[in-house]
Amino acid sequence: MDRPEVLVAVGDPEHVEQLVRTASDLARVVGGGVRIVSVVVKSHDSPFGVFSDETIADRYSGDRRAFLDRASDVVPDDVPVEAEILVARSVDRGLLRAVAETGPAALLIGWRARDRQRSGVVLGTSVDAVLRRATCDVYVERIGQLANGVEAVLLPVAGGPHVRPAAVIAGAVAAANDATVTVLSVAGPDEDHESAAERVAEGRAAIEAAPGPAVETRTVVREAADVEDALVDAAAAHDVVAFGATRRGAFRARLVGSVPRRVAERTNQTVLLARAAEEAGGPLRSLVDRVRSWR
Amino acid sequence: MTVTFWALVGLATLAGLFMAWSLGANSNSPPFAPAVGANAVPTMRAAFLIGVFAALGALTQGGSISETVGSSLVRGATLTPMAATAGLLTAAAFMTLGVYSGYPIPAAFATSGAVVGVGLSLGGAPAWDTYRRLGTFWLAVPFMSGGIAYLTAKLLRRDDVPDAVGVPLLAGVVAGIVANVSLGVVPSPTAQGTLAGFFSRLLGEPAVGGVAVVEVGTTVAFAALGFALVRRRMLASVDAGIRTFLIALGSVVAFSSGGSQVGLATGPLENLVRVELGLPGIALLAFGATGILAGAWMGAPRLLQATSREYAQLGLRRSLAALVPGFIIAQLAISLGIPISFNNIIISGVIGGGLAGGSAGVSRSKIGWTVAFWLITLVASTAVGFGLYRLFAAVLGTS
Numbered sequence: 001m002d003r004p005e006v007l008v009a010v011g012d013p014e015h016v017e018q019l020v021r022t023a024s025d026l027a028r029v030v031g032g033g034v035r036i037v038s039v040v041v042k043s044h045d046s047p048f049g050v051f052s053d054e055t056i057a058d059r060y061s062g063d064r065r066a067f068l069d070r071a072s073d074v075v076p077d078d079v080p081v082e083a084e085i086l087v088a089r090s091v092d093r094g095l096l097r098a099v100a101e102t103g104p105a106a107l108l109i110g111w112r113a114r115d116r117q118r119s120g121v122v123l124g125t126s127v128d129a130v131l132r133r134a135t136c137d138v139y140v141e142r143i144g145q146l147a148n149g150v151e152a153v154l155l156p157v158a159g160g161p162h163v164r165p166a167a168v169i170a171g172a173v174a175a176a177n178d179a180t181v182t183v184l185s186v187a188g189p190d191e192d193h194e195s196a197a198e199r200v201a202e203g204r205a206a207i208e209a210a211p212g213p214a215v216e217t218r219t220v221v222r223e224a225a226d227v228e229d230a231l232v233d234a235a236a237a238h239d240v241v242a243f244g245a246t247r248r249g250a251f252r253a254r255l256v257g258s259v260p261r262r263v264a265e266r267t268n269q270t271v272l273l274a275r276a277a278e279e280a281g282g283p284l285r286s287l288v289d290r291v292r293s294w295r
Numbered sequence: 296m297t298v299t300f301w302a303l304v305g306l307a308t309l310a311g312l313f314m315a316w317s318l319g320a321n322s323n324s325p326p327f328a329p330a331v332g333a334n335a336v337p338t339m340r341a342a343f344l345i346g347v348f349a350a351l352g353a354l355t356q357g358g359s360i361s362e363t364v365g366s367s368l369v370r371g372a373t374l375t376p377m378a379a380t381a382g383l384l385t386a387a388a389f390m391t392l393g394v395y396s397g398y399p400i401p402a403a404f405a406t407s408g409a410v411v412g413v414g415l416s417l418g419g420a421p422a423w424d425t426y427r428r429l430g431t432f433w434l435a436v437p438f439m440s441g442g443i444a445y446l447t448a449k450l451l452r453r454d455d456v457p458d459a460v461g462v463p464l465l466a467g468v469v470a471g472i473v474a475n476v477s478l479g480v481v482p483s484p485t486a487q488g489t490l491a492g493f494f495s496r497l498l499g500e501p502a503v504g505g506v507a508v509v510e511v512g513t514t515v516a517f518a519a520l521g522f523a524l525v526r527r528r529m530l531a532s533v534d535a536g537i538r539t540f541l542i543a544l545g546s547v548v549a550f551s552s553g554g555s556q557v558g559l560a561t562g563p564l565e566n567l568v569r570v571e572l573g574l575p576g577i578a579l580l581a582f583g584a585t586g587i588l589a590g591a592w593m594g595a596p597r598l599l600q601a602t603s604r605e606y607a608q609l610g611l612r613r614s615l616a617a618l619v620p621g622f623i624i625a626q627l628a629i630s631l632g633i634p635i636s637f638n639n640i641i642i643s644g645v646i647g648g649g650l651a652g653g654s655a656g657v658s659r660s661k662i663g664w665t666v667a668f669w670l671i672t673l674v675a676s677t678a679v680g681f682g683l684y685r686l687f688a689a690v691l692g693t694s
Contacts, residue, residue: 041601044398045321045399045638046602047617047642047644047645048609049399050646050657050658050661050662051656051657051658052656052657054656055658059608062604089397090397
């Protein structure tokens with residue numbers, strides 16, 4: 001595909017429709033295609049690790065080919081689609097290699113909330129690694145209910161580089177469903193109204209600058225004693241919430257931001273987290289990755 | 296007996312336990328993966344059986360390899376508590392590195408290298424004859440395993456050999472070998488005896504023309520029994536017969552795996568436990584068996600789930616073909632006292648079985664990398680073991 005691509009990683013047949021649908025919405029606004037990938041993990045400890053990748057994909061990948069075909073059927077006819085099985089030592093290595101090789105515009109992955117229980121892991125090991133290192137915009141969709149009949153998309157903004165990709169996905173989902181985007185900024189107790197208003201204006205500008213058709217946008221500035229509670233309340237009135245990862249800070253906050261993570265845990269809505277391409281790991285990180293993926 | 300001595304004993308014990316645990320957790324899933332893949336046994340029960348059989352194997356068959364690792368890798372030096380600690384820590388570090396990096400680090404090479412390294416550091420001389428023996432065996436493993444798997448798969452694929460004959464025949468061969476495996480629990484003038492030898496001695500070791508007839512007779516009887524049992528099941532239902540054999544084969548392979556692996560964890564402790572602490576060898580093996588049991592129960596379910604699907608797709612015949620050499624070669628290694636990496640045997644078996652079907656579909660570069668990592672592990676663990684002992688000696692004073 002010569003056009004920009006949206007790479008979507010699928011593993012569990014149950015969640016394919018949700019992820020592929022979002023990827024299609026995004027591909028349509030960026031004028032590109034969807035590439036569906038599924039990673040077959042084969043460690044070197046496994047006796048099957050010595051088979052060639054082609055053999056593993058052909059003979060030892062279970063019913064994954066059929067599953068990818070079904071996933072491809074979810075993509076609407078106006079969006080080009082390709083599907084492939086990747087063989088790698090771990091899901092994140094496979095995805096990072098695919099990003100490095102195909103240079104997609106964005107990567108979409110799913111996240112199941114139960115993975116967060118493990119200590120030191122924000123969203124699950126694979127998702128964390130991809131968020132840290134993939135050199136394209138990364139979207140993480142919380143696996144849950146299918147957002148059928150989306151009417152309202154919430155875009156909470158708190159400034160920073162990740163507002164741009166969050167606005168892109170909010171716009172894409174809204175455009176596909178004729179929905180309204182609400183750009184929301186919450187001023188905490190020690191913040192003034194003006195800076196929150198500035199952030200909302202930035203968010204609106206990001207929506208307007210995003211590719212794809214114009215979508216109906218409204219802006220809301222709210223003052224609240226507890227930012228998190230206010231966001232949870234606002235989320236309840238919307239079908240989809242698109243967060244940008246928050247500003248750099250502690251390690252965890254750098255990946256996703258503690259507020260988006262906690263809000264995601266407290267709502268049942270479809271949640272999308274966005275991380276901008278330019279915030280991927282630095283030069284040392286990418287050098288280390290290159291050495292690791294060398295084999 | 297100073298505080299340092301007991302601290303080292305404690306550290307060596309922990310490192311040995313860790314080694315046994317990781318051996319149990321990492322190298323014991325292949326025996327039952329085909330049975331789980333064929334739905335002959337549920338995952339959790341398979342993991343339970345793996346732990347039990349591997350621990351039994353460790354207890355009854357682990358002595359020979361433990362001794363080789365503990366006393367035959369270096370000449371003119373016995374492993375002091377400090378050396379045992381340095382050796383086990385080195386091996387454990389390599390195993391951990393393997394788990395975290397995803398690189399193939401075989402335990403047999405990591406432990407052997409580490410023990411050679413500390414032994415040389417202690418002032419011992421290289422035991423070249425032992426290295427030649429180990430090297431020859433290690434080089435022969437892929438060919439033996441691949442060859443046996445190839446022949447087994449060929450036999451099972453032949454149209455003129457029905458499954459109700461081919462599979463019982465294989466069961467007969469395995470049962471015949473079982474009669475001749477060395478076990479620590481069989482009463483014998485040597486440390487480990489075989490069942491065939493035991494019955495022979497019971498009847499006064501009669502021989503005709505230099506052939507120990509009772510030994511041969513026992514072997515034949517075992518083989519016939521194995522054949523008959525599986526044959527009867529096969530005739531009732533081919534599926535049930537194959538499942539029975541898969542579980543039986545899995546059990547003896549897990550048993551052999553335990554017997555061939557435990558020595559890697561207990562070998563470096565041989566001198567410490569038997570000479571310095573004056574405990575019997577069986578206590579050391581029981582210690583290792585406990586670690587293997589715990590490792591298998593905790594680690595095997597996850598690995599079984601991951602690999603059983605592949606064995607299911609490999610097909611029943613090729614799964615059997617990959618396991619049979621695992622059993623035969625592990626037993627051969629135990630009888631010769633040679634430490635081996637169980638996974639290497641299974642890998643070669645899977646490839647050999649694949650070749651019987653026409654093309655194996657293996658990647659040359661992946662095999663090249665795997666072999667390269669085996670060699671790197673051997674060399675690097677020797678160097679690290681050598682250096683670590685020196686460091687210990689410099690920091691703690693020689694002991």
